[in-house]
Amino acid sequence: MTTDWAERLPTDFAFAECREAWRMADAPQPPAAAGSALLTLQQVQLRQPGRSGASIGPFNLALQAGEHVAILGPSGAGKSTLLKLMAGERPPQQGELRFDGRTLAGWSPAALARRRAVLPQSHAVAFSLPVALVVGLGRVALDHDPALASVTGEALALAHAGHLTTRRFDTLSGGEQARVQLARVFAQLWDAQAGLLLVDEPLASLDPGLQFELLDAMQAFCRTRGHALVAVLHDINQALAGFERLWLLQQGRLMGDLPPNASALAPLENLYGIQLRSVPGEDGRLAVLARRRVA
Amino acid sequence: MTLSVLRRGPVPRTPAAAGSKLLAWPLLGTLALLLAATLLAAQFGPVAISMADWLAPWRAAHDDGSAAFSGAAHVLWQIRLPRVIFALLVGAALALAGSLTQALFRNPLADPGLLGVTTGAACAAALTLVIFASAAAPLPPAWRPWVLPVAAFCGALLVCFSLDRIARWLTPGSIAGLLLTGLAINAVTAAVIGLATYLATDEQLRSLSFWTLGSLAGAGWSLVATMAVLLALLVPFACRLARPLNALALGEAAASHVGIAVPRLRGWVVLLVALSCGAAVAWCGVIGFLGLLAPHLARACVGADLRRQLPFSMLLGGALLLLADTLARTLAAPAEIPVGIFTALIGGPAFLLMLRAAVRQQGGSV
Amino acid sequence: MRGLMPSRRDALALLLGGVSAAALPGWALAAPSQPRIVAAGGAVTEMVYALGAEHLLAAVDVTSLYPEAARKLPSVGYMRTLSAEGVLAMVPTVLLATEDAGPPAVLRQIAAAGVQLAVLPAHNRFDGMLDRLGRIGELVQKPAEAAALAAKLREDWRASEAQVAGHLAQRQQRLGRPLRALFVLSHSVSQVMVAGGETTAQAMLVYGGALNAIQGFNGYKPLTPEAAIAAQPDLILATTQGLEAAGGVPGLLRLPGLAETPAGRAKRVVALEAQFLLGFGPRLPQAVRQLDSAFTEALAGQTAA
Numbered sequence: 001m002t003t004d005w006a007e008r009l010p011t012d013f014a015f016a017e018c019r020e021a022w023r024m025a026d027a028p029q030p031p032a033a034a035g036s037a038l039l040t041l042q043q044v045q046l047r048q049p050g051r052s053g054a055s056i057g058p059f060n061l062a063l064q065a066g067e068h069v070a071i072l073g074p075s076g077a078g079k080s081t082l083l084k085l086m087a088g089e090r091p092p093q094q095g096e097l098r099f100d101g102r103t104l105a106g107w108s109p110a111a112l113a114r115r116r117a118v119l120p121q122s123h124a125v126a127f128s129l130p131v132a133l134v135v136g137l138g139r140v141a142l143d144h145d146p147a148l149a150s151v152t153g154e155a156l157a158l159a160h161a162g163h164l165t166t167r168r169f170d171t172l173s174g175g176e177q178a179r180v181q182l183a184r185v186f187a188q189l190w191d192a193q194a195g196l197l198l199v200d201e202p203l204a205s206l207d208p209g210l211q212f213e214l215l216d217a218m219q220a221f222c223r224t225r226g227h228a229l230v231a232v233l234h235d236i237n238q239a240l241a242g243f244e245r246l247w248l249l250q251q252g253r254l255m256g257d258l259p260p261n262a263s264a265l266a267p268l269e270n271l272y273g274i275q276l277r278s279v280p281g282e283d284g285r286l287a288v289l290a291r292r293r294v295a
Numbered sequence: 296m297t298l299s300v301l302r303r304g305p306v307p308r309t310p311a312a313a314g315s316k317l318l319a320w321p322l323l324g325t326l327a328l329l330l331a332a333t334l335l336a337a338q339f340g341p342v343a344i345s346m347a348d349w350l351a352p353w354r355a356a357h358d359d360g361s362a363a364f365s366g367a368a369h370v371l372w373q374i375r376l377p378r379v380i381f382a383l384l385v386g387a388a389l390a391l392a393g394s395l396t397q398a399l400f401r402n403p404l405a406d407p408g409l410l411g412v413t414t415g416a417a418c419a420a421a422l423t424l425v426i427f428a429s430a431a432a433p434l435p436p437a438w439r440p441w442v443l444p445v446a447a448f449c450g451a452l453l454v455c456f457s458l459d460r461i462a463r464w465l466t467p468g469s470i471a472g473l474l475l476t477g478l479a480i481n482a483v484t485a486a487v488i489g490l491a492t493y494l495a496t497d498e499q500l501r502s503l504s505f506w507t508l509g510s511l512a513g514a515g516w517s518l519v520a521t522m523a524v525l526l527a528l529l530v531p532f533a534c535r536l537a538r539p540l541n542a543l544a545l546g547e548a549a550a551s552h553v554g555i556a557v558p559r560l561r562g563w564v565v566l567l568v569a570l571s572c573g574a575a576v577a578w579c580g581v582i583g584f585l586g587l588l589a590p591h592l593a594r595a596c597v598g599a600d601l602r603r604q605l606p607f608s609m610l611l612g613g614a615l616l617l618l619a620d621t622l623a624r625t626l627a628a629p630a631e632i633p634v635g636i637f638t639a640l641i642g643g644p645a646f647l648l649m650l651r652a653a654v655r656q657q658g659g660s661v
Numbered sequence: 662m663r664g665l666m667p668s669r670r671d672a673l674a675l676l677l678g679g680v681s682a683a684a685l686p687g688w689a690l691a692a693p694s695q696p697r698i699v700a701a702g703g704a705v706t707e708m709v710y711a712l713g714a715e716h717l718l719a720a721v722d723v724t725s726l727y728p729e730a731a732r733k734l735p736s737v738g739y740m741r742t743l744s745a746e747g748v749l750a751m752v753p754t755v756l757l758a759t760e761d762a763g764p765p766a767v768l769r770q771i772a773a774a775g776v777q778l779a780v781l782p783a784h785n786r787f788d789g790m791l792d793r794l795g796r797i798g799e800l801v802q803k804p805a806e807a808a809a810l811a812a813k814l815r816e817d818w819r820a821s822e823a824q825v826a827g828h829l830a831q832r833q834q835r836l837g838r839p840l841r842a843l844f845v846l847s848h849s850v851s852q853v854m855v856a857g858g859e860t861t862a863q864a865m866l867v868y869g870g871a872l873n874a875i876q877g878f879n880g881y882k883p884l885t886p887e888a889a890i891a892a893q894p895d896l897i898l899a900t901t902q903g904l905e906a907a908g909g910v911p912g913l914l915r916l917p918g919l920a921e922t923p924a925g926r927a928k929r930v931v932a933l934e935a936q937f938l939l940g941f942g943p944r945l946p947q948a949v950r951q952l953d954s955a956f957t958e959a960l961a962g963q964t965a966a
Contacts, residue, residue, distance in 0.1 A: 129541070
């Protein structure tokens with residue numbers, strides 16, 4: 001009730017700026033024309049936080065609509081920073097990022113939120129918000145949202161968290177919280193087509209069975225709607241099994257932009273300093289066993 | 296396997312849709328209780344009030360105003376009722392500031408008083424009183440009553456803005472850093488108030504001592520009207536901010552990812568907190584802990600969703616201050632105890648309990 | 662439609678009533694034949710008792726401690742933090758207060774309720790005290806008694822002035838300079854203030870034939886050891902209540918700086934009861950004489966209590 005009356009208040013008196021800031025000012029953008037990239041990075045460079053002088057880049061990358069990319073690399077390589085760059089969270093010090101033809105700076109937060117969703121590494125949510133509300137927050141930038149309840153329910157079901165609907169977020173375990181955050185991200189991109197989903201180590205605190213299920217859920221979600229998916233992963237097998245491209249990052253530089261086949265094995269070994277032995281995987285795809293590198 | 300996850304099974308009915316209708320009943324019920332409490336509180340005081348006094352204006356209107364009010368009726372309608380209603384309004388303003396502060400800093404232990412916002416306002420008012428009072432000659436007399444409230448607002452704004460900046464250097468979600476900053480700010484403002492006390496003439500000193508303990512004495516209908524107009528401007532705007540503020544609980548980065556213009560939102564929240572705190576301090580002195588208690592109780596009753604919590608905490612804040620003020624003016628009748636003492640007596644231990652609960656929940660560290 | 666009419670009229674009446682409630686002041690008692698007085702300030706109460714009008718007193722404040730009978734009257738709290746309702750509950754017709762009474766908003770409320778607000782200016786002079794006496798005499802409807810008391814006080818005052826002048830001349834011969842005294846106000850051990858210019862304490866010192874050792878500021882300021890030593894007071898004046906709070910003469914002299922002054926070294930501390938010393942009430946001539954005697958005794962080498 002409070003929502004309704006608060007939103008029916010006259011908004012025209014001098015708050016036009018705020019209105020634009022968190023409402024949909026633009027109509028939904030048509031998906032990128034076939035052939036033009038969804039997200040392009042040109043000569044993008046950024047200084048990494050916490051290290052003086054060390055910067056990541058320059059990156060020259062193009063992401064097509066609907067592509068699934070996995071970012072791999074050792075700790076401290078700048079994977080999360082690259083993801084933040086792509087999310088528009090940190091502006092590059094050099095170079096240009098374009099999302100769907102426009103520079104990231106040219107998108108209003110609300111319009112961008114309709115096409116691009118980010119799942120961060122930390123799942124903390126302040127206060128003991130109910131799970132349904134947390135998932136609904138993915139759609140908070142939407143002006144008029146009659147389908148909120150149903151989309152929330154379906155997103156939770158998709159993320160294998162349907163049984164958590166009536167719980168409070170702070171009473172959930174780490175894995176359950178991860179699933180609810182994933183549901184939030186699903187809810188955010190539920191209506192869009194050819195958007196971008198950026199996830200940072202989404203499967204870290206999950207058991208192996210759940211890892212498979214959620215990875216499948218993510219990819220199915222993206223495939224049905226034509227979203228591009230960029231995931232920072234640590235598990236090489238997950239990367240090889242589910243993604244079309246691998247970006248290998250080391251010390252802030254892109255070491256390789258490879259398809260997930262046998263040609264990727266040697267670069268992967270160099271990336272992590274380990275030895276990989278290929279084994280037969282599912283559906284004829286490549287799988288590997290990691291071993292210590294013997295000098 | 297991929298298709299199975301897309302099969303639409305029975306969708307669990309989320310409580311959000313049903314809940315918005317449920318809000319109406321608790322809200323109306325609380326309003327009714329508050330009205331009853333107001334009438335009851337107006338009954339208490341050193342002067343005895345009878346039913347005839349309650350009906351005095353009605354009788355006066357029927358008799359065309361020929362009969363002046365009897366003493367008790369005057370006390371009721373000109374002194375006690377304005378004060379009781381003022382208590383509700385100031386309590387609501389402080390609770391609003393508290394809710395917004397907690398949402399801004401994403402922590403249930405944040406309180407404008409503990410963080411130094413109210414003492415900052417008091418300090419600015421004290422400085423203005425002492426230093427600029429003599430220099431206020433060029434101001435037209437109509438503006439004079441506004442000098443102190445404006446000064447208090449500026450003080451609150453400065454402190455709030457600084458806190459906002461400082462919070463970014465600290466560990467996100469850590470309340471300890473914020474509280475320590477509040478401690479520092481409180482120390483500085485106390486020192487400045489001490490300086491102002493030193494520089495004050497005897498007459499100014501009498502007003503200064505008012506700032507530190509808080510009191511609702513002297514509230515008349517004009518002050519009630521001013522506060523009501525201020526709240527009428529602030530409250531709808533704050534309720535509009537409730538939805539984006541919910542998203543802020545996800546963290547600043549995540550909030551901007553879901554489409555909130557976070558810097559602008561923070562700016563508006565800082566402004567609202569400064570306005571409500573500044574107004575409350577300017578007209579009542581420093582009354583602490585309401586901004587902590589009222590949102591906490593509201594959260595316990597209706598949950599942490601700001602769209603429900605904000606109106607409820609304002610109602611509860613008004614009720615709490617009404618209770619404290621009624622105690623303050625009746626316990627030691629005919630003398631009065633400063634109301635800030637009661638809010639501190641209740642609020643202090645409550646804060647410690649909340650701190651203990653928070654530490655337990657976060658596993659031993661805050 | 663017809664059933665609605667009365668309720669609309671009632672609502673309009675209530676609205677009008679509310680508006681008129683806001684507009685009308687109005688405090689009509691069953692017209693009292695005699696004034697009912699609430700006295701805020703010890704000196705004011707003393708004067709009312711001195712005029713024999715104590716039967717008109719409805720209530721006093723907490724500083725009204727003399728005479729003893731005043732302590733039995735209902736109290737309205739401290740005169741600087743009055744409560745509107747507390748005062749109005751006594752159904753007064755007049756609120757007698759000094760300039761110190763407050764807070765101002767509450768005084769406005771009391772006045773708006775129809776109570777006559779008589780704020781007496783606080784001049785720290787004997788003549789000012791007589792003016793206040795005259796004003797109070799008018800308000801309690803005893804002008805003749807007030808005039809008689811004023812005449813008596815003037816005579817008393819002349820006697821006091823003569824006594825002080827005599828001792829002053831003696832001191833001038835002995836010391837060659839005026840007596841320097843320091844008034845110390847101590848609420849607690851940590852908070853010690855000294856009286857500067859334009860204070861009641863300085864006025865009393867001057868009437869008693871001494872000079873304020875501390876010059877250069879007005880009002881009460883915290884004591885600094887260096888300033889106290891530099892002032893070189895011959896004598897320290899305090900209130901008995903303050904002296905007790907500080908822990909007696911030994912306790913007072915332990916305050917930083919005081920022990921090193923000539924007064925501290927000779928342990929010359931004079932203390933009088935607070936209301937008696939600083940009240941500027943009808944006992945003023947008496948107080949001046951007692952102060953002067955105390956000064957003389959102290960200088961003669963005996964430590965006054």
